[in-house]
Amino acid sequence: MSIPVVDFSVYSLNKEDATDEQLRTLSEELKKAFSQVGFVFLENSGITQEEVERVMDISKKFFLQPEEEKKPFSRKSFPNNPNHGWVSMETERLNPSRPGDLKEAFNTASFHPDIKWPSSDAVRGFQEIQVSFFQRCKELSLRVLRVMAQSLGLDPDVFLRAHRFIGTDENGTTLRSLYYPPVRRESAKEGQLRCGEHSDYGSITLLFQGSDGLQVCTLTGEFISVPTIPGAVLVNIADLMQRWTSDYLVSVRHRVLLPPVGDSSTRQSLAYFVQPDDEALITCCDGSNKYPPITGGDYLMQRFSESYGNS
Ligand SMILES: O=C(O)CCC(=O)C(=O)O
């Protein structure tokens, strides 16, 4: 089994719109991938490798600074959006039965004017680069959500109506820049990974990987290594979308292992976690009552408390 690759060029961000016929073909391909694998590579999405590298480069400059420079931007220090900001090494355990993940992250989750952004000479342009990439990912996500609704034979706007406030504090959508520093095996704890096994929480995730390392669990239960395809974006179904579609689209577990012994390389990735609006009521879209309705905001709070141990 491998991750399907789909050409998104007919509906890329460079195109105004696609014909019904083109969208139908695309929607069939996405339906197959999302119901059978849960992950798909989109080629020709309109987001370029250069854009991705610009975000990774500025993020790396931030991460390589001393701890004191990063601390003022810590996650949970911004009252209007507690998810925004820097997450230090080993703070999160995406698999709660393992030690903390060997990664750092910066979450761009709010554009509120009270947010203080890194602005020293070392990271000049940080805010503008993160914010403009967030907006590009938003545009692509809305296109993917539209095609997904069509693929399920639903009103094409059904998912879009629940994602009207992306980029405001009434919606939890987050651009997360991840940095995995070199690993010293002798100091890693028993069972510790770069990123523990987990499935994502929201509706869909866009993932841009700087290098290999990601593994995805197949429906038969084994983890397969995912290649890096430069210029392609990896899109996956997250848990709330699985629930929304009464388990028709599958949200599968994935992880990032430690690098092989003797490999001292770093790794970077960018994850854009798309969430429905806090107030959007998520009700099974096939009309069944397989899961009770829940708001996007309540669902997200529940999941955060699990991976941060109630913080
Ligand atoms: O770094 C990666 O490739 C994956 C990260 C991830 O799955 C996550 O942060 O949810």
Ligand SMILES: [Fe+2]
């Ligand atoms: Fe993930």
